[in-house]
Amino acid sequence: MGVYERFGVAPLINALGTVTVVGGSRMDPRVLEAMAAASGSFVDVPLLLDRAGTTIARLAGAEAACVTSGAAAGLAVATAACLAHGDPERIRQLPDTTGMRDQALVLAAHRMVYDQAVRLAGAELVEVGTSTSTTLEQVDAAITDRTALLFYFAGASGMPGSLPLRDVAALVKPHGIPLVVDAAAELPPVGNLTSFLADGADLVVFSGGKEIGGPQSSGFILGTEPLITECSLTNFPNHSIGRSMKTDKETIVGLVTAVELFVQRDYGAIFARWRRLSESVVAAVNEVPGCTARIGYPTVPGIQPREIPRAYIDQAGLTAPELRDRLLRRKPPVAVGVEGGSVAINPQCLADDELEPLIEALVSELSA
Template identity: 25%
Template sequence: MVAPDESVVHGSKAPDKAAPKDLPALDKLLRECAALVAEHGHTLVAREARGLLDALRTRAVAGELPRAELAALPQALATRVAARMRPNMRAVLNLSGTVIHTNLGRALLADAALQQVLALTGAPNNLEFDLDTGGRGDRDDLIEDLLCELTGAEAATVVNNNAAAVLLGIAALARGKEAIVSRGELVEIGGAFRMPDVMSAAGATLVEVGTTNRTHPRDYEGAINPRTGLIVKVHTSNYAVQGFTASVDEATLAPIARAGGVPLMTDLGSGALVDLTQWGLPAEPLPQTMLAAGCDVVTFSGDKLLGGPQGGLIVGSKAAVGRIRKFPMKRALRLSKLPFAALEATLRLYLRPERLVQDLPTLRLLTRPQAQIAALAQALLPALEAAVAPRFAVSVVALQSQIGSGSLPVERLPSAGLALAALDGRGRTLEALVTALRRLPRPVIGRVHDDRLLLDLRCLEDPALLTGQLGVLKEALA
C-alpha cells in the first residue's frame, strides 16, 4: 500500500500536492485574468502564462507543487508580466561615495535639461531646420555660439562622447601623418580605450617623445618633421605620477607647434567650464584656459564635471574645427536629438554662474557640506537600525567621497554616512545585505570596505527614497 504522503513520482495522490492534471488550461487561466489581458494585450500575457504553466507542470510531475499555489495563479501571472515589462535600465540610489560614477550613469541632469528633453522629444523640432530661412539647418548651429561664448573658442562642434571627439580630431587632422604624444600621456581609460590604439584607428602614426616620467620642450621640437600632422596633449585625469617628473604645458607647447606649422590638440576629458576652487574644490584645467594658451583644438566630456549628458565637445580655431566638422567620420559620431537638447539646456545654466550650485546637480552634490551630510546620517540611523536588526550593527561614520569618472583621482571630499557590520562577523551575512539592497524596488548601491557596508550619503538628497524602502528590506532580511 502506498503511503498517503508519498510523492506523485512514486504514484501517490498526496492531498497537499497538485498533479499535472490539476493545472488549468491556458484559455481558462487567460479568462480568469481578463483584466490583465485588457491592460497588456493577449500576446504578452499568453506568452507569460505558457511559461508559468510549463514551470508549474514540471514541479507537479516531480511532486513538488503545493496545491495552495494553484489558487494564486492569477497573481503569479501578474507578477511575471510585471517583471517582463520592468525596464532593465533603472534608477538607483548612489550611496557609493563616487559622485560622478561611470557605472551609475555619470552626471545627473538638471531640471532644465530634463524639461528640455521632454519638450523636444514629444514633438517635432528644428534639429536641422533653419527657422529664419526655412531651409535645411545644421545641428551644430544650435549650440556653437553658446559654446564659443562660454569657452572663448572661434568654432565648436559636438559628437557622441569624448572618446569619439579624440578619435575624430586625430583622424581629421593627422590621418596619414604622424601625431606626437608624450610617453607619460599614453593613457588607458575605462573600456580599454588606449591612446596608441586610438592613433592607429584614426590612421595616424604615433610618435612617442620623452619618457614615462619626464618630457621636455626639446623632445617635441626634435620630433617635428615634414610628416608631422598634429601634436596631442592628453590630460592624465584618471591617475597621477609623482616624484621626479616633468611635463610640458600647453602654453609652452603652443609656440613650438606654431613654429613647426602643426596644430596642437589637447584632451581635457573631465570638462570643467568654471573654476572649481571658488567652492573649495580642487582645480581642474579649463577649455578656455587651454584656448587662451594657444591650443587649436580642445576636447572634453559633457557628462562629467560639466554636469550634462554624454557628449564629446570640440572647441578651437575655425580652421581646425572646420576640418573636423567636414571629415566624413563626423556624421557617424554626431550627437542625437535627446542628448543635444539636454546639452544645450545644461550649457545655458552657465550663463548665470551665480546659480550653478543650486541649478546643476553635479556641482550641488560636490559642494555639499560634510556637516549637512552627517546630520542626515544621524537622522536616518534609527530607521535603518530597526530595518536590519538584529543581524547588523549600524553606526554613523565620517567618510571620504571622490569626484569620479577619472576627475581628480587622488582628491577626496569629506563626507559622512552609515556603516553596517554583520554581528556574526560572517562575510556571507554581509553579502546577503548587499544583495538585498540591490534587489529593492529602487536598488541601493553602497561599497564594502573592511568587512562593513558603507552607505555614503553625499548623493542622497531625498531621504524618503531610502526610508520608504526599509520595510521591504526588513522583510527580505527576515
Template identity: 30%
Template sequence: MPADSSTDDPRRAVPRTDALLAAPAVQAAVQRLGRELVKAAVQRVQGRIRDGGLPAGDAVDAVLAALPLTAGSLRPVLNATGVLVHTNLGRAPLSAAAVEAIAAAAGTTDVELDLRTGRRGPRGAAAIDALLEAVPAAEAAIVVNNCAAALALVATALGQGRELVLARGELVEIGDGFRIPDLLESTGAGLREVGTTNRVTLDDYLAALSPDTGAVLKVHPSNFVVRGFTRAVPVRDLAEGLAGTGVPLVADVGSGLLRPHPLLPDEPDLQSTLADGADLVVASGDKLLGGPQAGLVLGRADLVQRLRRHPLYRALRVDKTTLAALEATLRGPLPPVPQLLAAEPAVLTARARAVADRLTAAGVDAHVVAADARVGGGGAPEQPLPGVAISLPPTFAEPLRLGGRPVVGYLEDGRTLLNLRSLAPEDDGALTDAVLEVAAAWT
C-alpha cells in the same frame, strides 16, 4: 462522504488573462507600456495566485505593482556611493531643465530647420552657441557622442597617415580595457612617443617634430597620479614651443570642467587650457560639466571646421535630444553634479542627522559618520571631498541594492555606508523610506 477538495484548489480562482488585461487600470498601463510587457506581468501574477501565494482578489493591484516605471529596462537608482560621477550608474544625473528639454525635443523639432526662412539651418546651433558662451576662449566647437569619439575624430582628421606626438606617460587606459594608443592607432595615425614614463621635457617634443607630424597631443591622465621623480610640460610651455611650427596642439582634458574649481586645483579646465594656447581641447559632457553623454571639441575655427567637414563626423554626431540636454545644461540652473560638488559639510551633516533620527526612531541601528567622497568618472583621482554618511549594519547593503527603489551604497570596515555627498537633498526621503522598507521586512 468527503467534500470535493477541487473547490479549494487555488488554480480554479486564477483570473483569465483577457479579464485582467481588460481591467481599466491595466488597460491604461497597456497604452503606456505596451501589451507584451503588461501581459508578462499578468502571467507572473497568475503564477503567484496558482501557487497560493496571492489572493485572486488582489490580482489587479499586484499586476500594477509588478509593472516597471517605463517600457525600458533601466531603473532609477539612489547613488549613495560617495562617487559623484559614477560610471556604472550612468555618470552625471541630468538637471530638471535638461530632462524637460529632452522631452520637448523628442517629437518633431527644428533641429536643422531655420523657421524664419523655411530652409535648412545649422544643426545644433543653439547648443554650440551656449558652449561658446561658456568657454569664450574657443572660436568654434562641435559635439560628438563621447570624448573617445572626439579624440578619434581629431586623430583621423589630423593624424591619419601622419604622426601624433605625445608623452609616453600619457598613453593611458581610459576604462574597460580601452587604451588611448589603441584608439589612436585604429584611426590610421602613427604614434611618436616622447620622454619616459615619469619625465618628459619640451625638448623631447620639439626633437620629435618632422614633416610627418600631424599634431602634438597632450592627454590628462585623469584616473591616476604619478608622484616622485616626475616632470611634465604644461600646455602654456608646449604652445610657446610650437609657435611658428604650424603643428597644432591638442589637449584632452577629460572631465569637462568649464573653468577652474577651488576644490579641484589640479583638474584642467577647458577655458584655461585654451587660454594657455591649446589649438583644440576635447572633453566629456557627462562628467563635471554635468550634462548628457557627449564629446566636446573646442578651439580654433579652422581646425574645428576641418573636423566638421570630415566624413567621420557624420558617423559620430549626436542626436537632437543630446543637443537639447546639452544646451539646457549650459543655460539652465546649476546641474546636479556641480551642486553636489559645492555641497557644504555642515549642510550634509544636518541632512544626515535628520535621516538618522528618523531611522533610529523606527528602531534601525543608524549612525552619522564622516566619510570622504570622490569626483569619480576619471576626474581628480586623489582629491578627497569631505562627506557624511549614514552607517548601517552590513546586512543592509544587498537588500537595499535589490529593493523597489535600489540604493547603492558601499561596505567599509564591517558596515554599510550611505554617503550623502553623491545624493541630491530631495532624495533623502526616498533613501530613508528604502532603509525602513528593508528593516520592516526583517520584523
C-alpha cells in the same frame, strides 16, 4: 512599476559619480523640456550644429565649438581633423593614413583607456618619457615629420611623469603641431572651459553628459575657428570618421540648454552642499565599530572631477571591492567607487532624499 523595472533593472543610488556605466548625470527638467520640444519638428541638422556650436562657444568664452556625440567621439573627431586638415579625399580615406602625418605624441603618464579614440581615427600613439619622469627635451626629440598632434590628458596633469600644459604648448606651437586636450570630466570649475585654451591648447574636448548635466550622448570641442571648422568636416552628418558617432536634434538642443544652465550655477553653494553630504556620511560611518571615514580628494588620474570632496571609508576585515559589491546587491542598489584600498563616496549625483538611504545601506553593510 517604473520604467526600468519593466526590463528587470533596478534604479540605483549613485554615489559613484557622472560615469557612463551608471548613466552619466541627472538632467534638469528644463533640458528635458527643450529636448521634447525639439522632437516635434524636423530641422536642417548641419545648420543646427553650426548654430549650436556658435552658442556654446559664446557661453564658454571660446572662439568656436563643435558638438559631438560624447567626449570619446570628440577625441576621434579632433584627431581626424588633425590628420586630414579638411582635405575631402583624406577625410574619406581615414582611418587609412597613407600619405599623411599619422602620429600622435602622448606623455607616458597620460596613457589611459580612452586614448583608443585617438587610434580609432587612424593615428599611431607615440609615448614620450615614462610614467614617473618626462622632460621637454624628450618631447622635442620625439617630434618628426610624421607628428600630426600631441594628445594631452588633463586628468593626469598632476602625475609625476606629466608636464605643465603651458610648457608643452610653447614647445609644439613653433612646429605647427596641434595640441588636443582631453578634459572630459574637468568640470567644475567653470573656468576650465577656457583655462586649457589659455594655456595654449588648440582643441579641448568636454563631455556634455557629466557635470554639465546634458544628454549622456553629447559632448563638444572648443578651439580655434580653423581647427573647429576642420573638426566639423570630420564630424556627423558628413561621411567621415564621425558619421558613425552621430547624435540627434533633441540631444543637440538638450546640450545647448544644459550649457546655458551650467554657466549660471552658483558653485560656491554647490561645493558647500557636496561638503555637507560628505561630512554626514563620515560622521555616520565613524560611529560604526571598526570603521574609519574621512574627507578627501582623488590622488590618481581618472574620469571624475578631482575638486569634489569625497567620503573615504575603510573597515577592518572587509575590502573595498567586497563592500562595493555588497552595496550593489542591495535593494535599492548603491553604486560607490573604489580608490586604492578605500571605498569612495562621491556626492556629485546624490539627491537630498538619497542621503538617508545611502547612510542606512553603508551602516548596515559595515555593521554586518
